[in-house]
Amino acid sequence: MKRLCSHCGKSFANILVGREDKYLCRCCFFEYFEDTVHRTIVEECLLQPGERIAIGASGGKDSTVLAYVLKLLNERYYYNWDLWLLSIDEGIQGYRDDSLRTVEQNRDDYNLPLYTLSYSELYNWTMDQVVSQIGRKSNCTFCGVFRRQALDKGTEKIQANVLATGHNADDIAETILLNLLRGDHARFSRSVMEENANYRMSIDSDSKKIRRVKPLKRVYEKEIVMYAYFKKLKYFATECIYAPFAYRGHAREYLKSLERIRPHSISDILYSLSCISLEDSKTRVGQQCIRCGSISSQNICKACLLRTSLDRGQGVLAVKRSGMAILSKNTVESEIPQTVSESSTESNIS
Amino acid sequence: MPQVELQFGGGLESLTGGNKVVPANFSGEQVVLGRVIDWIRTCLIKEKHEYFVQGEHIRPGILVLINDVDWELEGKTSYVIQEGDRITFISTLHGG
Numbered sequence: 001m002k003r004l005c006s007h008c009g010k011s012f013a014n015i016l017v018g019r020e021d022k023y024l025c026r027c028c029f030f031e032y033f034e035d036t037v038h039r040t041i042v043e044e045c046l047l048q049p050g051e052r053i054a055i056g057a058s059g060g061k062d063s064t065v066l067a068y069v070l071k072l073l074n075e076r077y078y079y080n081w082d083l084w085l086l087s088i089d090e091g092i093q094g095y096r097d098d099s100l101r102t103v104e105q106n107r108d109d110y111n112l113p114l115y116t117l118s119y120s121e122l123y124n125w126t127m128d129q130v131v132s133q134i135g136r137k138s139n140c141t142f143c144g145v146f147r148r149q150a151l152d153k154g155t156e157k158i159q160a161n162v163l164a165t166g167h168n169a170d171d172i173a174e175t176i177l178l179n180l181l182r183g184d185h186a187r188f189s190r191s192v193m194e195e196n197a198n199y200r201m202s203i204d205s206d207s208k209k210i211r212r213v214k215p216l217k218r219v220y221e222k223e224i225v226m227y228a229y230f231k232k233l234k235y236f237a238t239e240c241i242y243a244p245f246a247y248r249g250h251a252r253e254y255l256k257s258l259e260r261i262r263p264h265s266i267s268d269i270l271y272s273l274s275c276i277s278l279e280d281s282k283t284r285v286g287q288q289c290i291r292c293g294s295i296s297s298q299n300i301c302k303a304c305l306l307r308t309s310l311d312r313g314q315g316v317l318a319v320k321r322s323g324m325a326i327l328s329k330n331t332v333e334s335e336i337p338q339t340v341s342e343s344s345t346e347s348n349i350s
Numbered sequence: 351m352p353q354v355e356l357q358f359g360g361g362l363e364s365l366t367g368g369n370k371v372v373p374a375n376f377s378g379e380q381v382v383l384g385r386v387i388d389w390i391r392t393c394l395i396k397e398k399h400e401y402f403v404q405g406e407h408i409r410p411g412i413l414v415l416i417n418d419v420d421w422e423l424e425g426k427t428s429y430v431i432q433e434g435d436r437i438t439f440i441s442t443l444h445g446g
């Protein structure tokens with residue numbers, strides 16, 4: 001028993017969106033999806049006409065859809081954006097090689113320039129080497145810290161001042177939940193403030209700092225996968241070979257199970273998030289890492305700390321498994337604090 | 351004896367030995383999608399069954415389409431399969 005599209009009433013519906021009474025045909029779904037992303041960009045002033053934009057490209061579904069939709073909106077609305085694909089090579093054999101090939105496919109299909117930066121050129125360590133030293137327990141912590149900084153450096157290198165990543169509504173809810181579950185108040189506060197930040201204010205006030213934007217923040221994982229499926233976009237769908245041990249995976253599964261019982265779980269979490277207001281007192285602005293010059297709340301940034309520990313063969317010691325970040329306490333005076341909270345650093349790829 | 355085409359994507363093809371398309375025959379009159387899922391779990395998938403089904407349900411995060419229509423619009427597991435149906439399973443859980 002086929003249902004007609006609740007928007008146009010002409011074609012049969014293909015997909016149930018928004019968890020409720022909205023069921024759309026293929027065409028209306030494309031329109032809905034693209035409009036949602038466009039409204040996010042416009043209403044939150046995420047991207048300015050004419051600017052150079054780095055798209056964090058992993059070859060996965062989120063960044064592939066992001067690159068596709070940004071290119072499409074650019075042409076549809078004459079934004080004159082200078083779009084670049086920015087890819088980070090973590091140095092994971094048999095995983096990143098294949099996904100990089102997918103990014104190269106994106107480059108050719110969408111006719112966008114691609115810039116690739118590797119952990120080995122930035123840190124002199126590949127993830128394979130990191131794992132061979134520290135094992136598979138905290139490797140995602142290293143990878144997350146390195147990736148965050150690598151994306152910043154790459155954005156700088158291509159002289160863009162905005163970095164767009166493919167994080168979607170599910171990813172954001174997952175991150176908030178993860179930080180909450182871990183009792184890491186520093187990271188929790190930071191993620192809440194980042195998500196609730198208003199770019200309208202930050203654009204002219206601090207032009208040197210790279211803006212991180214998430215144009216897919218209002219669309220759900222399901223919608224992204226459906227969009228990619230119906231548009232026949234090619235993406236890379238293999239789990240990182242080092243990821244199954246990460247706690248994030250459990251948070252993701254938990255969220256998906258919640259959703260089955262309570263379909264609105266994700267939008268409820270995001271609504272709660274938008275209602276939290278935090279005093280921005282802890283942020284020390286304008287501080288730079290004395291080693292590499294990255295913006296950092298400490299003298300030495302986390303990436304440099306982790307790298308130093310690896311160089312000394314002490315990578316395992318660098319990560320403490322408890323929730324509290326020693327780094328978040330202001331009391332550490334020594335040049336190199338020995339621990340980085342695992343919870344404060346891990347981030348997902350998207 | 352409806353014959354259907356099963357499709358696996360988004361990383362799920364790793365459970366079927368890399369096969370993205372698998373034809374299958376089912377005997378009987380009223381074959382519901384739940385039975386097809388059961389068959390995939392017990393006969394088609396050789397290992398890591400929990401990546402496909404958890405308990406009674408298909409693993410959360412796997413999308414199902416029947417002839418390109420979201421199964422949530424088609425009664426999910428109670429859908430009665432028709433000759434020539436194309437059933438697509440896509441994982442949303444892999445990669446970013």
Ligand SMILES: [Zn+2]
Pocket residue numbers: 005006007008009010011024025026027028029
């Ligand atoms: Zn329609």
Ligand SMILES: [Zn+2]
Pocket residue numbers: 289290291292293294300301302303304305
């Ligand atoms: Zn540094």
Ligand SMILES: [Zn+2]
Pocket residue numbers: 062168171221350445446
């Ligand atoms: Zn994702």
